Amino acid sequence: MFRIKKSSDMLPAIQRGKPVTIHVDGKPIEAYQGETVAAAMLAAGIRTFHKSHKQKQPRSLYCGMGICYECLVTINGVHAQRACITPVKQGMQIETCKELEL
Numbered sequence: 001m002f003r004i005k006k007s008s009d010m011l012p013a014i015q016r017g018k019p020v021t022i023h024v025d026g027k028p029i030e031a032y033q034g035e036t037v038a039a040a041m042l043a044a045g046i047r048t049f050h051k052s053h054k055q056k057q058p059r060s061l062y063c064g065m066g067i068c069y070e071c072l073v074t075i076n077g078v079h080a081q082r083a084c085i086t087p088v089k090q091g092m093q094i095e096t097c098k099e100l101e102l
């Protein structure tokens with residue numbers, strides 16, 4: 001995945017919030033205020049957010065609006081947070097693929 005760098009002539013200019021850095025599994029990635037954790041992770045090429053409880057299959061963004069719980073990650077040590085509805089904040093620590101106790 002990637003971020004759109006330039007809008008077309010037919011669309012309004014892209015306006016992003018202030019740049020922030022979050023860490024996903026210890027790796028710093030670029031994000032912008034106003035983005036969700038899921039958007040920043042996908043823009044950085046991270047597609048696996050966690051693994052399914054029984055079969056350990058990779059799970060990622062599905063509904064993108066907080067309904068399906070497919071995008072669960074650990075944020076600042078708090079398990080099972082929905083990445084698709086959580087806005088980024090400077091210095092956030094995200095962990096993927098943790099065993100989730102639901």
Ligand code: FES
Pocket residue numbers: 060061062063064065066067068069070071072082083084085
């Ligand atoms: S993608 Fe469905 S709850 Fe996040």
